[in-house]
Amino acid sequence: MSNAPATTHAAGKHYLNERITVSSWLLTLDHKRIAILYLVSLIAFFLIGGLAALVFRLELMTPEADVLRSETYNKFFTTHGIVMIFFFLIPSIPAVLGNFLVPVMIGARDFAFPKINLASWYVFMAGGVLALIATIAGGVESGWTFYTPYSTMYANSNVILAVCGAFIAGFSSIMTGLNFIVTIHKMRAPGLTWFRLPLFIWAMYATALVILLGTPVVAITLVMIFVERLFGFGIFDPALGGDPVLFQHLFWFYSHPAVYIMILPAMGVVSEIISCFSKRRLYGYKVIAFSSLAIAVIGFFVWGHHMFVSSQSTFAGLTFSFLTFFVAVPTALKMLNWIMTLKNGSVSLASPMLYAFGFLGLFVIGGLTGLFLSTLATDIHLHDTYFVVAHFHYVMVGGGVMGFLGGLHFWWPKMTGKTYPEGWAIFAAIVIFIGFNLTFFPQFQLGVHGMPRRYHVYPEEFQVLHIASSTGAMVLGFGYVVMAAYLLWSLKFGKVAGANPWAARGLEWETSSPPPTHNFHETPVVRHPVYAYEFASETSDEPDTSSEKGHV
Amino acid sequence: MSDSRPHYLAHHFDHLEQQKQSATLGIWLFLITEVMFFGGLFLGYIVYRGLYPEAWHLGSGKLDITLGAINTVVLIFSSLTMAMAVRSAQVGSRKGCAHYLMATIILGSTFLGIKAIEYGHKFFPGPDSHYYLVPGAKFHLESPVADQVQIFFSFYFTMTGMHAIHMIIGIGILLWLYVKALKGNYHEHYYNPVEVTGLYWHFVDIVWIFLFPLLYLIGRH
Numbered sequence: 137m138s139n140a141p142a143t144t145h146a147a148g149k150h151y152l153n154e155r156i157t158v159s160s161w162l163l164t165l166d167h168k169r170i171a172i173l174y175l176v177s178l179i180a181f182f183l184i185g186g187l188a189a190l191v192f193r194l195e196l197m198t199p200e201a202d203v204l205r206s207e208t209y210n211k212f213f214t215t216h217g218i219v220m221i222f223f224f225l226i227p228s229i230p231a232v233l234g235n236f237l238v239p240v241m242i243g244a245r246d247f248a249f250p251k252i253n254l255a256s257w258y259v260f261m262a263g264g265v266l267a268l269i270a271t272i273a274g275g276v277e278s279g280w281t282f283y284t285p286y287s288t289m290y291a292n293s294n295v296i297l298a299v300c301g302a303f304i305a306g307f308s309s310i311m312t313g314l315n316f317i318v319t320i321h322k323m324r325a326p327g328l329t330w331f332r333l334p335l336f337i338w339a340m341y342a343t344a345l346v347i348l349l350g351t352p353v354v355a356i357t358l359v360m361i362f363v364e365r366l367f368g369f370g371i372f373d374p375a376l377g378g379d380p381v382l383f384q385h386l387f388w389f390y391s392h393p394a395v396y397i398m399i400l401p402a403m404g405v406v407s408e409i410i411s412c413f414s415k416r417r418l419y420g421y422k423v424i425a426f427s428s429l430a431i432a433v434i435g436f437f438v439w440g441h442h443m444f445v446s447s448q449s450t451f452a453g454l455t456f457s458f459l460t461f462f463v464a465v466p467t468a469l470k471m472l473n474w475i476m477t478l479k480n481g482s483v484s485l486a487s488p489m490l491y492a493f494g495f496l497g498l499f500v501i502g503g504l505t506g507l508f509l510s511t512l513a514t515d516i517h518l519h520d521t522y523f524v525v526a527h528f529h530y531v532m533v534g535g536g537v538m539g540f541l542g543g544l545h546f547w548w549p550k551m552t553g554k555t556y557p558e559g560w561a562i563f564a565a566i567v568i569f570i571g572f573n574l575t576f577f578p579q580f581q582l583g584v585h586g587m588p589r590r591y592h593v594y595p596e597e598f599q600v601l602h603i604a605s606s607t608g609a610m611v612l613g614f615g616y617v618v619m620a621a622y623l624l625w626s627l628k629f630g631k632v633a634g635a636n637p638w639a640a641r642g643l644e645w646e647t648s649s650p651p652p653t654h655n656f657h658e659t660p661v662v663r664h665p666v667y668a669y670e671f672a673s674e675t676s677d678e679p680d681t682s683s684e685k686g687h688v
Numbered sequence: 689m690s691d692s693r694p695h696y697l698a699h700h701f702d703h704l705e706q707q708k709q710s711a712t713l714g715i716w717l718f719l720i721t722e723v724m725f726f727g728g729l730f731l732g733y734i735v736y737r738g739l740y741p742e743a744w745h746l747g748s749g750k751l752d753i754t755l756g757a758i759n760t761v762v763l764i765f766s767s768l769t770m771a772m773a774v775r776s777a778q779v780g781s782r783k784g785c786a787h788y789l790m791a792t793i794i795l796g797s798t799f800l801g802i803k804a805i806e807y808g809h810k811f812f813p814g815p816d817s818h819y820y821l822v823p824g825a826k827f828h829l830e831s832p833v834a835d836q837v838q839i840f841f842s843f844y845f846t847m848t849g850m851h852a853i854h855m856i857i858g859i860g861i862l863l864w865l866y867v868k869a870l871k872g873n874y875h876e877h878y879y880n881p882v883e884v885t886g887l888y889w890h891f892v893d894i895v896w897i898f899l900f901p902l903l904y905l906i907g908r909h
Contacts, residue, residue, distance in 0.1 A: 246700035359846065
């Protein structure tokens with residue numbers, strides 16, 4: 137359109153090769169390059185968190201302490217938790233896929249605030265480096281939850297540094313979330329009304345809401361930990377009349393919704409993949425869209441289920457138990473709509489689709505075992521056992537990571553312009569699925585039989601299940617290595633992907649792969665409904681009812 | 689059309705109205721996060737005030753109500769000058785904008801100076817003082833509820849400290865705006881940064897408007 141900047145667009149120029157100096161990457165304001173910066177950093181953090189897990193899984197192969205002492209073991213699982221949650225899972229899909237795709241999917245040239253977007257990466261890295269310094273300089277053993285008064289009074293480790301790292305990383309989440317909401321409101325292409333938005337965008341919007349409302353609360357909570365540990369303030373000190381359970385309330389007010397920060401984006405990715413590989417408009421589009429918002433809202437009222445056994449009143453427990461059941465309803469609605477889409481569609485089993493199926497299966501198990509834990513009576517038995525560990529890994533890894541990997545495979549040709557070897561991708565997806573289940577399914581059994589979490593010495597009868605779990609962790613690690621190998625290989629040797637290798641619908645597939653720096657040579661005008669797989673792409677007869685600028 | 693693009697319209701926006709609306713929506717969203725941030729402290733304050741009303745009464749009485757009241761007035765005036773800075777930019781008075789920004793900076797710094805005096809009285813109460821009110825190992829007060837008064841002062845220092853950090857950041861941004869305003873960068877067609885900073889400044893003022901009665905005025909009648 138006439139008011140697009142006059143780009144002198146040379147053939148073969150795109151966002152990756154337009155300028156190739158180091159400073160052009162470190163000072164880039166292009167959301168696509170920032171997404172790549174995030175991707176590389178997140179893989180590094182994932183590696184660190186994963187290696188920590190492999191070490192303590194090795195320790196757990198025997199009932200005695202042979203690899204790690206108690207304190208070191210505590211430091212390893214704390215590192216695993218802090219790194220994986222604050223520096224991998226929470227930013228994963230929003231900061232990588234969201235950063236790359238949100239402007240492209242809505243036909244914008246960039247986010248509303250590109251400088252804030254770049255700043256978010258630097259802030260994120262600053263937080264990450266602090267957390268890593270805390271680990272290298274002796275470690276942190278308080279667990280990723282920093283429960284008081286242990287973290288404020290008794291822990292002999294770098295709690296303050298780790299708390300600062302998590303606090304600073306929170307700013308980067310907020311910057312990303314703020315950019316998402318403003319951009320989705322104000323910068324949609326002409327004709328792109330709210331109900332023509334891809335469901336990935338709805339999911340990102342809902343995620344951004346949770347980020348904006350939740351993150352500041354954990355920030356102030358971490359500030360309280362900070363002043364208490366550093367200056368000896370008494371907010372959570374029981375000796376003065378302070379209440380450690382207040383910390384738990386404040387902490388989980390963010391950290392439970394944080395689970396939805398990890399899951400909602402994965403649900404958005406799965407919606408895109410299922411629609412594409414069923415060649416079908418998603419069944420119940422509006423239900424899926426609004427259920428994302430419903431999860432974001434209801435998710436803020438369930439935090440008390442973390443305190444069923446820590447002095448919360450029975451009435452509060454009942455209320456939180458009910459609300460926790462209730463938050464499962466919109467999730468179940470999504471599931472049913474995805475299944476209906478598959479039933480109506482013509483399904484092809486490409487590698488992204490395998491991850492989407494992995495998500496469906498694992499998340500159902502993760503979600504249903506969540507109901508065991510939200511039932512007051514069973515929670516008393518299962519609380520703080522391996523059952524809980526298995527449950528949240530099924531949700532956060534089985535859901536969050538499967539969604540991330542599915543999305544990475546789905547949009548890899550768009551991001552890099554290359555296709556990866558499909559045979560290897562299918563092999564890796566199957567290995568990862570098997571490895572994951574072998575790791576975490578035995579942990580449900582361990583938990584039911586009473587194995588508490590966070591212990592590295594255990595009675596001998598648990599050894600068989602622990603060995604199964606540790607073996608699974610190695611299989612899982614092997615799957616990731618295979619995936620890393622063929623993805624890296626594809627960068628150099630992969631076949632050229634072309635604009636739309638999956639024959640998918642959506643604005644991101646209408647521009648070239650990789651996209652040009654300004655995403656589109658002309659601002660696109662949207663004339664089709666979303667997921668118009670039933671329409672022939674060029675010859676739509678649908679009348680263009682909304683050609684006005686799509687702002688609200 | 690592309691010839692008529694003003695330099696202050698960023699490349700990724702279609703027109704000025706879109707840029708302005710984005711900035712406004714962005715700052716309001718940011719202020720929501722600020723409400724949630726301070727909200728955590730206010731929640732803790734409410735919980736403990738309900739649990740330990742005598743300690744809250746006693747602690748509040750140890751605060752300097754005169755200095756607190758003067759600061760409240762100073763801050764309200766700074767909101768007025770901030771609003772005048774935005775208004776000046778809107779009507780195209782580039783000089784007026786810069787002057788009012790400087791007035792806001794001076795008032796904000798006055799607030800911080802008075803706050804520093806108040807903190808000084810707490811940290812260095814003098815040799816013949818019977819109490820030491822900074823929470824921590826040295827905290828000392830002859831009272832059956834001394835421990836809970838320490839919690840009150842934990843909230844006092846965390847809340848006013850967080851507020852002061854917001855003031856310092858705000859003054860930093862205002863200085864930056866002042867330099868730009870002297871160059872005449874803000875005028876009737878482009879004043880987003882002044883308006884957005886103004887909203888932030890008013891928010892920080894409003895936090896103080898809540899802090900003053902909650903901390904200083906308990907049981908004073």
